[in-house]
Amino acid sequence: MSSLPTSLSAAAGNGAPESGAPQSGAGAQPPAANAPAAGPANPSPTFSPLYQQIKALITQSLQSGEWKPGEMIPSEMDLAARYKVSQGTVRKAIDELAAENLVARRQGKGTFVTTHYEDVVKFRFLRLVPDEGEPHYGASRVLECKRLRAPAEIARLLDIRTGDSVVQIRRVLTFSNEATVLDEIWLLGTNFKGLTAEKLNEWKGPMYALFEAEFGTRMIRATEKIRAVSADNTAAELLSVAPGTPLLSVERVSFTYGDRPVEVRRGLYVTTRHYYQNDLS
Secondary structure: OOOOOHHHHHHHOOOOOOOOOOOOOOOOOOOOOOOOOOEOOEOOOOOOOHHHHHHHHHHHHHHHOOOOOOOEOOOHHHHHHHHOOOHHHHHHHHHHHHHOOOEEEEOOOEEEEOOOOOHHHHOOOOOEEEOOOOOOOOEEEEEEEEEEEOOHHHHHHHOOOOOOEEEEEEEEEEEOOEEEEEEEEEEEOOOOOOOOHHHHHHOOOOHHHHHHHHHOOOOOEEEEEEEEEEOOHHHHHHHOOOOOOEEEEEEEEEEEHHHEEEEEEEEEEOOOOEEEOOOOO
């Protein structure tokens, strides 16, 4: 059994209650005479609830690859023993991870690390819904995939230095044989060594599943900005619409574990037969 990490030993070990709050006792030593006085310059530390600390430790194991996408994680009982906390604390941590689609409970089987192959995840990042029929991934035609130095704006969004290595992908997505999305995608070069247009064109399935399976990079969350634009001549030609046609412009920044940005995606959407759906909760 793994021992409790040092960061939780005060909160959960040695018989301490699970509140995560620091304890004081008769043996506590008075502050040194030259200790700095408490005040705005020396704010008191904040303590997260214990289940949040357990959630962070489980997330670290997901990030390190201890439990890979599609694999079952240890039971709540085993995790409780590993971290020396109650099963209720572990259950609350897993509830939050499940709500964030990082793990999924399967009745009678256990809890599994989700993958971008699963419907609950793979359609999470596909917000384009057809007016008729069920959501589905379109056919991808890669126009180019090249490695270059990050321009300033992309570097800022990816939290890297201007000139650092990035991969730029341009592609067209077609639905029912109609060009619908023109994507410009920027990826961290360090995460996607060996990514080529040939690899992208050979892959059958969601692009994020490729990133997960071949490059060990999993998209956890994303932020988006949406606005209306008019098609310029290049976009009009690639999307088979007239110049000036209204398009939906979607800029997405996707993050992996540790809230680290790894992708900037700028898409132009034809909404003649589709609409953009966002579920709010």
